[in-house]
Amino acid sequence: EKRLSYEQKLEICDHSVAQKLLEIAIEKKSNLIVSADVTSTQELLTLAEKVGPHIVALKTHMDIILDFDSDATILPLKDLATKYNFLLMEDRKFADIGNTQELQFSYGLYKISNWADLVTAQVIAGYESLDCFRNVGVVAILGMSSKGTLTNTNYREEATKIALSHPNVFGGVSQNKIPNELLLFTPGINVAEAGDGKGQQYNTPEHAFNELETDFIIVGRGIYKSFDAEKSALSYKIAGWNAYEGSL
Numbered sequence: 001e002k003r004l005s006y007e008q009k010l011e012i013c014d015h016s017v018a019q020k021l022l023e024i025a026i027e028k029k030s031n032l033i034v035s036a037d038v039t040s041t042q043e044l045l046t047l048a049e050k051v052g053p054h055i056v057a058l059k060t061h062m063d064i065i066l067d068f069d070s071d072a073t074i075l076p077l078k079d080l081a082t083k084y085n086f087l088l089m090e091d092r093k094f095a096d097i098g099n100t101q102e103l104q105f106s107y108g109l110y111k112i113s114n115w116a117d118l119v120t121a122q123v124i125a126g127y128e129s130l131d132c133f134r135n136v137g138v139v140a141i142l143g144m145s146s147k148g149t150l151t152n153t154n155y156r157e158e159a160t161k162i163a164l165s166h167p168n169v170f171g172g173v174s175q176n177k178i179p180n181e182l183l184l185f186t187p188g189i190n191v192a193e194a195g196d197g198k199g200q201q202y203n204t205p206e207h208a209f210n211e212l213e214t215d216f217i218i219v220g221r222g223i224y225k226s227f228d229a230e231k232s233a234l235s236y237k238i239a240g241w242n243a244y245e246g247s248l
């Protein structure tokens with residue numbers, strides 16, 4: 001059985017954020033998400049400007065930005081997202097009870113609900129913990145890329161059941177295949193390294209598409225640490241797109 005194309009996934013994924021991501025993927029011929037794990041507003045905006053034309057989404061960990069300011073950080077970032085047509089994915093990996101997540105999602109310094117198009121969340125706290133993510137798309141953490149992760153087969157199966165049944169969830173992060181009804185996001189992608197000495201484990205775009213039938217690859221250090229982030233983004237974009245087409 002062949003994997004589904006982005007056009008076919010558009011027919012079966014009805015969440016509006018899933019549709020938007022798939023439309024951008026088709027339009028830009030890209031399945032690349034850059035993980036912008038930099039620690040200043042200037043670096044974040046410079047990176048977004050460079051990689052913007054090549055990506056479907058920019059993934060952030062906004063709580064590592066030293067000088068975060070919603071006017072200075074978020075407004076120009078949103079402008080870049082509009083200019084280059086990409087979505088903002090906050091990789092917050094929420095992992096608490098619903099009430100606390102609701103507060104973390106809308107209050108505090110980052111007010112994620114004001115600007116993120118999609119967020120990541122663990123499903124460890126159960127189905128109802130995800131109810132608070134209204135007006136956003138949730139990508140559930142089903143399996144992790146790091147050595148020794150506790151996301152074994154049983155965990156992944158139970159987590160996938162929650163992801164499939166919750167209306168706010170349209171995708172999953174995993175290093176394994178997931179059902180077609182969910183979009184698959186795969187981090188731990190690097191063509192030059194096998195690991196980072198801190199537990200991260202890397203695979204190639206070809207592995208992600210051929211073995212996992214992923215939909216989107218997430219690349220951090222392979223791009224923002226490289227000498228020319230724009231050029232690396234373009235080469236990961238091409239590698240990801242070729243691997244996708246090769247897997248059809």
Ligand code: UP6
Pocket residue numbers: 035037061091143144145146173187188189190200218219220221222
């Ligand atoms: N990430 C993983 N593995 C997971 C889930 N999330 O690496 O299972 C995230 C990390 C980081 C990015 O939090 O932001 O994806 C990977 O970055 P890297 O390419 O620099 O390793």
